[in-house]
Structures are given as C-alpha cells and as structure tokens.
Amino acid sequence: MTEQQQRGRTNRRRFLLITGLALPAVGGLTAYAAWPQPYRHEVRTEPEPLNRRFAPYLGGLTDAHWLGYDIDGTGDDRTIPSPDYRVRLVGVAHLPAGGAAAIVNDPGRTFVPAAPSALPAPLKPYLPAVAAWRHSPEFDAYANHKGSGSDASSSGRYLFDTALDLVHFDVLYAST
Incomplete structure (x- = not known):
C-alpha cells in the first residue's frame, strides 16, 4: 500500500469517527429540544x-x-x-x-x-x-x-x- 493510500484511509477513518460522534450528539440534542417539558407555573401577585x-x-x-x-x-x-x-x-x-x-x-x-x-x-x-x-x-x-x-x-x-x-x-x- 502506498503512502497516499495510507493517508486516504486515515483521513476516511477520522471522518467516520467525527461523523459517528457528531450525529448521535446532534440527534440527542434534537430529541431533548423536542421532548415535552413540564409546565412551570409562576405565582402571580397582582390582585x-x-x-x-x-x-x-x-x-x-x-x-x-x-x-x-x-x-x-x-x-x-x-x-x-x-x-x-x-x-x-x-x-x-x-x-x-x-x-x-x-x-x-x-x-x-x-x-x-x-x-x-x-x-x-x-x-x-x-x-x-x-x-x-x-x-x-x-x-x-x-x-x-x-x-x-x-x-x-x-x-x-x-x-x-x-x-x-x-x-x-x-x-x-x-x-x-
């Protein structure tokens, strides 16, 4: 295997590693944002x-x-x-x-x-x-x-x- 092929394979692995980590993180953040949050009532004081x-x-x-x-x-x-x-x-x-x-x-x-x-x-x-x-x-x-x-x-x-x-x-x- 040539040096250029070795670098290509290393770059591809880096790309897959970064993409593999980023996609679940983005998916998790999106799911959290879309998940229904409990409604918090604020006490009112005006009569x-x-x-x-x-x-x-x-x-x-x-x-x-x-x-x-x-x-x-x-x-x-x-x-x-x-x-x-x-x-x-x-x-x-x-x-x-x-x-x-x-x-x-x-x-x-x-x-x-x-x-x-x-x-x-x-x-x-x-x-x-x-x-x-x-x-x-x-x-x-x-x-x-x-x-x-x-x-x-x-x-x-x-x-x-x-x-x-x-x-x-x-x-x-x-x-x-």
Whole structure:
C-alpha cells in the first residue's frame, strides 16, 4: 500500500469517527429540544384579575398569591388553543378588614371547619399553617352562580380565616 493510500484511509477513518460522534450528539440534542417539558407555573401577585371576578361577593382583595392556568394545556405556545378550556384559579388573598368575619357570620350560611384543597407546590409557602379555615357549601353555590359569566361556568371552594382576614379559593372555570 502506498503512502497516499495510507493517508486516504486515515483521513476516511477520522471522518467516520467525527461523523459517528457528531450525529448521535446532534440527534440527542434534537430529541431533548423536542421532548415535552413540564409546565412551570409562576405565582402571580397582582390582585386586579381576581378583583374583576371575585369582588362582587368577596370585596376587594389584596396581597394575593395565586395561579391561573388551563388544566388541560401543556403550557407551551406551540399548540392551537382548544375551544373548550378549563381554567383553574387557585390561591390565597387578604380580604378587607373584617371581610372574612362578615362573610362567615352571615346568618344565611353555615360555615364549618375545613382543610384547604391540595395546592400546587409554588403556592404552599403562602398558605399560613396557623390559619383556621371555615367553609360553607352555601357560599360556594352563591359565589359560583354569581361568578359565572354567559360563556363560562364555575365551580369551586372558598375557605375563610376570620383572624387573618384571608380567603383561600380554588375555582375551575369551564367554557364550551
């Protein structure tokens, strides 16, 4: 074998080695980029969207920590939104001074001690462990009926702590 053939064979081996390493690496990076990533919800703190929905029956909310997300969505912008959606609003917020007591002491509703629903992990630090939550199915029915618009229906729970003037809400809005 001549020296030129030897160099050609060595160059071919280098090419195959480099290509053999590069192709799986590029393929792996492409697969990672295309693989669905878990949707990470960020805690929102602005009370205005909540007040637009909840003010008629809760009053003005402040110091809110909440999430609002499509429970059926993947969280990416690469899909066409479905005409049928279910949006979950879940969080905790302060009511005006005496607001929780005014709601809980309403003689038309029976409030009993209750535990909050399972919270998404980002909201857990904002739910006080010392809160004494009270719940009323009658208030839920009132708020869900009053809170539903013409194109969406709502269902959910509202819990109140009178000592801290807090409301914990976990509401699902559905549209078809």
